[in-house]
Amino acid sequence: MLKFWFKEFPQYPADHIDYWRTRLIAHALLITTCYFLILTVINIVTFNDHHLALLDGVGLLVSLGIFVWFRGTGKVDSASWALTILVTALILLFVVTAGGYSHSLFWASLIPPFAFFLIGRTWGTVISVCAFVVCAVLVFLQVEAQQSVTFNTGSLLNVIEVCIAHILLFRFYERTRSSAYQQLAIRNAEIIKMAEIDKLTGLFNRDKLDTVLAECMQSLTDDSALSVMIIDIDHFKSINDQYGHLEGDRVLSALAVQLKQVIRDSDIIARWGGEEFVVVCANTPLGEAMELAQRLRKGIAKHATAKKSLTISIGVAENCVGDSAESLLDRADNALYRAKREGRNQVFTA
Numbered sequence: 001m002l003k004f005w006f007k008e009f010p011q012y013p014a015d016h017i018d019y020w021r022t023r024l025i026a027h028a029l030l031i032t033t034c035y036f037l038i039l040t041v042i043n044i045v046t047f048n049d050h051h052l053a054l055l056d057g058v059g060l061l062v063s064l065g066i067f068v069w070f071r072g073t074g075k076v077d078s079a080s081w082a083l084t085i086l087v088t089a090l091i092l093l094f095v096v097t098a099g100g101y102s103h104s105l106f107w108a109s110l111i112p113p114f115a116f117f118l119i120g121r122t123w124g125t126v127i128s129v130c131a132f133v134v135c136a137v138l139v140f141l142q143v144e145a146q147q148s149v150t151f152n153t154g155s156l157l158n159v160i161e162v163c164i165a166h167i168l169l170f171r172f173y174e175r176t177r178s179s180a181y182q183q184l185a186i187r188n189a190e191i192i193k194m195a196e197i198d199k200l201t202g203l204f205n206r207d208k209l210d211t212v213l214a215e216c217m218q219s220l221t222d223d224s225a226l227s228v229m230i231i232d233i234d235h236f237k238s239i240n241d242q243y244g245h246l247e248g249d250r251v252l253s254a255l256a257v258q259l260k261q262v263i264r265d266s267d268i269i270a271r272w273g274g275e276e277f278v279v280v281c282a283n284t285p286l287g288e289a290m291e292l293a294q295r296l297r298k299g300i301a302k303h304a305t306a307k308k309s310l311t312i313s314i315g316v317a318e319n320c321v322g323d324s325a326e327s328l329l330d331r332a333d334n335a336l337y338r339a340k341r342e343g344r345n346q347v348f349t350a
């Protein structure tokens with residue numbers, strides 16, 4: 001509906017908890033703006049009532065102002081409040097002006113769905129109760145004045161009962177809606193995490209590394225450098241063979257923790273495969289990356305004991321003109337191969 005006028009906000013994708021609120025706000029504000037425009041014109045042209053036309057004109061400007069401001073800022077909470085107050089004030093103004101006659105009270109039943117959806121259960125209840133109290137007072141005045149054929153005491157009771165049922169039902173509806181969205185948001189975050197994170201080490205997995213590295217390379221400028229290193233545990237198979245796979249897993253997790261402690265906050269680390277890790281060093285020329293690699297290698301090797309030794313080999317490469325993520329990793333892999341061939345526990349560059 002009204003696709004032409006509706007601005008999609010990238011910060012509120014379709015699975016965001018506020019997505020439907022943004023749509024309701026934009027559409028409702030557009031409708032109230034048109035509504036006030038029509039009333040202003042009718043009051044001037046048909047009824048020649050300039051006072052009412054002025055009131056409608058103010059409504060038109062307020063509504064349009066909130067619409068334009070919301071399109072510009074995308075502030076959902078403030079816009080929700082502004083729209084709820086606007087709609088509630090509009091309906092109550094009409095109901096009070098009509099003295100509750102001509103079934104004008106029916107308009108008040110629109111307030112709870114708006115208020116609950118836009119400002120939540122607590123404030124939705126407050127606004128709805130206030131609006132229904134105004135309606136009940138109007139009916140009461142009609143009954144007292146004994147001039148109405150529209151309502152009697154029985155009608156008043158009916159109105160109050162329906163109002164209470166409305167509030168309870170909309171509270172329930174809003175609770176189920178918001179909790180369903182919250183659960184969906186939690187599940188989505190979990191799914192995204194599972195798709196990006198390596199379960200054993202808690203580091204980024206290979207897929208995520210590919211994405212991050214491609215982004216880093218895209219944002220490279222002529223004078224910025226980027227280096228990558230591939231880290232491989234030496235003779236890891238023998239650790240598995242000697243101590244079992246579970247111990248091998250523990251070594252992998254512990255190594256991930258150690259590596260994370262040494263690399264800088266700006267570096268990105270991922271588990272690339274079985275016992276291989278990749279570190280992406282943004283804004284880092286080859287020389288600095290080699291120093292970091294040596295620090296990593298020495299840091300791991302110094303924990304070696306006579307019984308258990310753990311060493312790593314590292315291949316380092318710096319981005320060159322025309323490199324792709326694949327070619328850059330390929331060169332680091334070749335360097336790693338040389339480090340292995342030259343006796344392991346070494347750092348080599350491409």
Ligand SMILES: Nc1nc2c(ncn2[C@@H]2O[C@H](COP(=O)(O)OP(=O)(O)OP(=O)(O)O)[C@@H](O)[C@H]2O)c(=O)[nH]1
Binds near residue numbers: 232236238244275340
């Ligand atoms: N425990 C454990 N072992 C793994 C995992 N992924 C791969 N491996 C093991 O890692 C070992 C890698 O062996 P190789 O490729 O021969 O390498 P290496 O023994 O480290 O020898 P070099 O790399 O040449 O020094 C294999 O035995 C795999 O089974 C894992 O998640 N957990």
